[in-house]
Amino acid sequence: LKARGAFANNKPPDRTSLGAPSGRATRFELVRREARAVFLAGSFNDWHPTTFPMIGGDDGKWVKELARPPGRYEYLFVADDVWVEDPAATDSAPNPHGGVNAVVVVPGKAQASPWD
Numbered sequence: 001l002k003a004r005g006a007f008a009n010n011k012p013p014d015r016t017s018l019g020a021p022s023g024r025a026t027r028f029e030l031v032r033r034e035a036r037a038v039f040l041a042g043s044f045n046d047w048h049p050t051t052f053p054m055i056g057g058d059d060g061k062w063v064k065e066l067a068r069p070p071g072r073y074e075y076l077f078v079a080d081d082v083w084v085e086d087p088a089a090t091d092s093a094p095n096p097h098g099g100v101n102a103v104v105v106v107p108g109k110a111q112a113s114p115w116d
Contacts, residue, residue, distance in 0.1 A: 024106050025067045028075070030086065033060030035079040040064045042075025042101070049078040070108030074101035 028040050040052040044066065054062040054077075062077075074093055077084040085092075089102035 024070075024108065025065045026104055026106060028054070028064045028066070028077075028086075028104075029088065030054070030062045030077045030079070030084065031060050032062060032077075032079050032084070035060075035062065037080060038062040039078040040066070040075060041078055041083075042073055044068055044073045044075070049081075049083075068106050070106045072103060072105050074103050076101055 030038060032038060035056070038054040038056065039050050040054055041047050041049045045051045052064055052066070054064040056062045062079075074095075075086070077086060083099070085100060086102035089104075091103040091105070092100040093103050095101045
């Protein structure tokens with residue numbers, strides 16, 4: 001048997017990503033040189049502020065890639081326990097806390113909910 005996917009290089013799958021067979025990877029980036037820890041939170045993880053840690057580089061850029069099914073998702077960054085808007089977002093939506101959430105759309109046909 002030949003190994004496939006994440007196990008092809010003897011690596012376990014990335015448990016911090018939201019892999020979805022029909023999803024497309026979306027790259028999230030935030031430049032925050034002074035940050036010690038940055039996370040990604042949004043409608044894709046019920047706004048849990050520490051579920052998805054981002055990877056920081058020497059240049060102060062924090063990065064996270066997630067695969068999600070097609071659809072519209074709102075999100076914010078959490079840098080050192082402070083909610084941060086995405087300054088590079090091209091779309092946004094007001095949130096109930098008086099701020100705005102960034103919006104990302106994963107292209108494709110969204111699957112119908114079994115509750116629709």
